[in-house]
Amino acid sequence: MATQQLATWSVNLQYANLTAPVIAAAVTSLYNWAGCAIGGYQQPAPSLALNATFPHFGGAPTSSILALANDSTQTDAQIAAFVNGIAGHVDDYDDTHLATIIHPTGTVASALFAVAEWQGGVTGQEFVTAFVAGVEAELKLGLAVWPEHYDVGWHDTSTTGSIGAAVAVSKILGLDVPTTQQAIGIACTQxxxxxxxxGSDTKSFHIGRAAQGGMIGALLAQSGFTSSLQGLEAQFGWVHVVSTRENVTAEFDQLGEVWEILSNTFKPYPCGIVMHPSIQGAIEVQSAALGQGLRIQDITSVEARVNPETLVLTGQTDPETGLEGKFSLLFGQATPSQFTDSVVTNATVVALRKLVNVTTDSTINEDEAYVSALFQDGTNVTQHIEHVIGSIDNPLNETQLKAKFMDQASLVLGEERAGKAYDAFMGIGNVSDVGLVILTGRGFEGASAF
Amino acid sequence: MATQQLATWSVNLQYANLTAPVIAAAVTSLYNWAGCAIGGYQQPAPSLALNATFPHFGGAPTSSILALANDSTQTDAQIAAFVNGIAGHVDDYDDTHLATIIHPTGTVASALFAVAEWQGGVTGQEFVTAFVAGVEAELKLGLAVWPEHYDVGWHDTSTTGSIGAAVAVSKILGLDVPTTQQAIGIACTQxxxxxxxxGSDTKSFHIGRAAQGGMIGALLAQSGFTSSLQGLEAQFGWVHVVSTRENVTAEFDQLGEVWEILSNTFKPYPCGIVMHPSIQGAIEVQSAALGQGLRIQDITSVEARVNPETLVLTGQTDPETGLEGKFSLLFGQATPSQFTDSVVTNATVVALRKLVNVTTDSTINEDEAYVSALFQDGTNVTQHIEHVIGSIDNPLNETQLKAKFMDQASLVLGEERAGKAYDAFMGIGNVSDVGLVILTGRGFEGASAF
Structure with a gap:
């Protein structure tokens, strides 16, 4: 009954059912992601994906690439979802649901923005409600199969994300419960x-492709294409095929009771979240050392004590490209500008990296780290990060989130248009047509969603 | 090294390396599938899929839906591969590699025909060579993870098929070894x-979507998109994530030594192959009974003794639609005309079905069955199918294969054009441009590939 349970909850969900904190979390999730999807377009992957598909497979232009403020670069909803999905994740700077390490917004939002702009007339309240439905779907599923599903090697952001996207798009399209079940089924089987x-372009491809998969599920179901009414819970359906653990009904019983989106967090650094305590520790050690008149070039060794999970994903000691570097860099400032190939291969960075020793300690929490630097004169500078910034106990505030958006969007759109885009995405809950938010976000002077 | 091993073998494979039986098996596989892709278009799924995508997402028209002999219905290569992939499998009438129950041609051929027609200038020899490379790739992979991968619930035709399609399309595009590895990686992760x-439209969706997934993998890799050089064998890559069994290197060691395509078989009945011995038995019982002057309406019970695998997929005793009926129907003639919703719900069929008792017997082979009918006068008519027609020990001959093609294609194209299409696909190995085979197959008078 899990598939029916999810579809019934989603179809019945109303904006009025959303609490104020849920709405606030949804809006923050959306504009944080939009900033990433604009800023991330500077990486190679999104435009490679656009250029490999759009000239050959682009249909009627209905939907925007968020970073491209040029009407002639609109494309069809499938390609827009694909490219925005890639762009929003490529910097590893999007949001994180810590209990599942799922980055929930990308798959759902990239499908939903593309469809909303294509269909037209989708209000901000409808959009936010569908978005929350999709996010809750993927996160409850992620919890239901955690950690077995992740431990075997699946990227749960995208494996659950196609289903979240199918739920959200089905809701925007107004599909009924059984048709939504069919859409979920088509998403399940991809x-x-x-x-x-x-560490490759394909990590962010996962997000774009899952968004497309969920969208095509909803569109096929709408057309009468059949799949299964039990795509999730059947013996040979999603839950049992992709995991050895089955807890989906218990999780779905909490739909609308425990809102997972309230546990969504936003990253201060553009890399895998398990690295963040070490990065903040390193930045604070550097700052403290400089404050004491010490010189970074006099460091003789660096010790980091971290939670054991940190090294599972980041144990690459010899990265060659910026993307691999994300999961290995240990020192200095940490904005997208530091996550480039040239920084990663810089001789000073490489030399410093060789001085770093990381030990794991299971008494250290995942949002915690100790970082120490030993200097030639024998001085030891140590910093303890108890709850890293961006964690659930120490979230980014609105000022920091706006700065994060502006840092990313300004590089692509310029400062003035980035400010307008911020206002547009911040106000998404109140608009009469979400398509106009997107146009405003892309910097069209004439467009106003308000 | 498995990914590199596969890519190296595929890139180096030449038409001259193919033995005459391999070439013959490839051509038979291709025209058998083309007949299915033309005839299968009469089912709802292919046109539902076309109509849900083409009007919105159709790019420049370069590639044909094989069943639609109208130039205005050409679409882009992604959608053509999708729709032909669905059409070729929807009748469950395509080919079968018995050791893996993989239907190998659909994913590879639908991607390859679409790309070859789009790119132009692909010779028949190049096409057949790329096709064999893709088919060997998916079948060796299927063997490497059999049966654990299948037993957990995966549809191995499509899970291996995206990788086969990526290999074949990479070869047609002329990608080098590392780029082919990247393409395989992108296919692996879908x-x-x-x-x-x-039993639903989504079964054949699997084929079309896997074909698209492999194609996009090759196109992205061609554009410089990165994935992994070890997508198959890495700890968190395809083989280990989707199976608890790892035998891929041993299978790949046999590439070009043991040709899996020589074990490909062609179905006499449009349904899951495990049902075929029972169906042939039922047909032969009916024929024998009528020969003895008995009447079908006087049957009081039917007993079928079959291999235990038969009931794993076909234990549905109360089917509601033609598609579900495929896996349950037991009596009468067995061409696509009998696999319709109206036949399945016909009162006589339903009443007869209730008289059927199936028992499993592990001493009976998968290509074997005993079927008996008891009549009101006490007569018992029994038939023993030792090797069902279409099995490796009792294959369809060329006359039967042509009749199968003509039965399907004539319903869509008419007899005369179906004959021309048969000649065109039969001759595919000798043409200078495969695109012209497709046009001839679709019935254009002016087109000739010869």
């Missing part, structure tokens, strides 16, 4: 994303 | 198809 592809 | 969706 399992996108394995961890082997972390 | 795992399409679970057995829960058997």
């Amino acid at each position: 399992v996108i994303g394995m961890q082997e592809f972390f | 795992v399409i198809g679970m057995q829960e969706f058997f």
Whole structure:
């Protein structure tokens, strides 16, 4: 009954059912992701994906690439979802649901923005409600199969994300309960994303492809295409095929009671979240050392004590590209500008990296780290990060989130248009047509959603 | 090294390396599938899929839907591969590699025909060579993870098929070894198809979507998109994530030594192959009974003794639609005309079905069955099918294969054009441009590939 349970909950969900904190979390999730999807377009992957598909497979232009403020670069909803999905994740700077390490917004939002702009007339309240439905679906599923599903190697952001996207798009399209079940089924049978592809363009491909998969599920179901009414819970359906653990009904019983989106967090650094305590520790050690008149070039060794999970994903000691560097860099400032190929291969960075020793300690929490630097004169500078910034106990505030958006969007759109885009995405809950938010976000002077 | 091993073998494979039986098996596989893709278009799924995508997402028209002999219905290569992939499998009438129950041609051929027609200038020899490379790739992979991968619920035709399509399209595009490895990686991370969706439109969706997934993998890799050079064998890559069994290197060691395509078989009946011995038995019982002057309406019970695998997929005793009926129907003639909703719900069929008792017997082979009918006058008519027609020991001959093609294609194209299409696909190995085979296959008078 899990598939029916999810579809029934989603179809019946109303904006009025959303609490104020849920709405606030949804809006923050959306604009944080939009900033990433604009800023991330500077990486190679999104435009490679656009250029490999759009000239050959682009249909009627209905939907925007968020970073491209040029009407002639609109494309069809499938390609827009694909490219925005890639762009929003490529910097590893999007949101994180800590209990599942799922980055929930990308798959759902990239499908939903593309469809809303295509269909037209989708209000901000309808959009936010569908978005929350999709996010809750993927996160409850993620919890239901955690950690067995992740431990075997699946990238749960995208494996659950196609289903979240199908739920959200089905809701925007007004599908009824059984048709939504069919859409969920079509999404279930497309399992996108394995961890082997972390550190390559294909990690972010997972998000874009899962968004497309969910969208095509909803569109096929709408057309009468059949799949299964039990795509999730059947013996040979999603839950049992992709995991050895089955807890989906218990999780779905909490739909609308425990809102997972309230546990969504936003990253201060553009890399895998398990690295963040070490990065903040390193930045604070550097700052403290400089404050004491010490010189970074006099460091003789660096010790980091971290939670054991940190090294599972980040144990690459010899990265060659910026993407691999995300999961290995240990020192200095940490904005997208530091996550480049040239920084990673810089001789000073490489030399410093060789001085770093990381030990794991299971008494250290995942949002915690100790970082120490030993200097030639024998001085030891140590910092303890108790709850890293961006964690659930120490979230980014609105000022920091706006700065994060502006840092990313300004590089692509310029400062003035980035400010307008911020206002547009911040106000998404109140608009009469979400398509106009997107146009405003892309910087069209004439467009106003308000 | 498995991914590199596969890519190296595929890139180096030449038409001259193919033995005459391999070439013959490839051509038979291709025209058998083309007949299915033309005839299968009469089912709802292919046109539902076309109509849900083409009007919105159709790019420049370069590639044909094989069943539609109208130039205005050409679409882009992604959608053509999708729709032909669905059409070729929807009747469950395509080919079968018995050791893996993989239907190998659909994913590879639908991607390859679409790309070859789009790119232009692909010779028949190049096409057949790329096709064999893709088919060997998917079948060796299928063997490497059999039966654990299938037993957990994956539809191995499509889970291996995206990788086969990526290999074949990479070869047609002339990608080098490392780029082919990247393409294989992108295909690996899209795992399409679970057995829960058997009996619905989504079963054939698996084929079309896997074809698209492999094609996009090759196109992205060609554009410089990165994935992994070890997508198959890495700890968190395809083999280990989707199976608890790892035998891929041993299988790949046999590439070009043991040709799996020589074990490909062609179905006499449009349904899951495990049902075929029972169906042939039922047909032969009916024929024998009528020969003795008995009447079918006087049957009081029917006993079928079959291999235990038969009931794993076909234990549905109360089917509601033609698609579900495929896996349950037991009596009468067995061409696509008998696999319709109206036949399945016909009162006589339903009444007869209730008289059927199936027992399993592990001493009976998968290509074997005993079927008996007891009549009101006490007569018992029994037939023993030792090797069902279409099995490796009793294959369809060329006359039967042509009749199968003509039965399907004539319903869509008419007899005369179906004959021309048969000649065109039969001659595919000798043409200078495969695109012209497709046009001839679709019935254009002016087109000739010869």
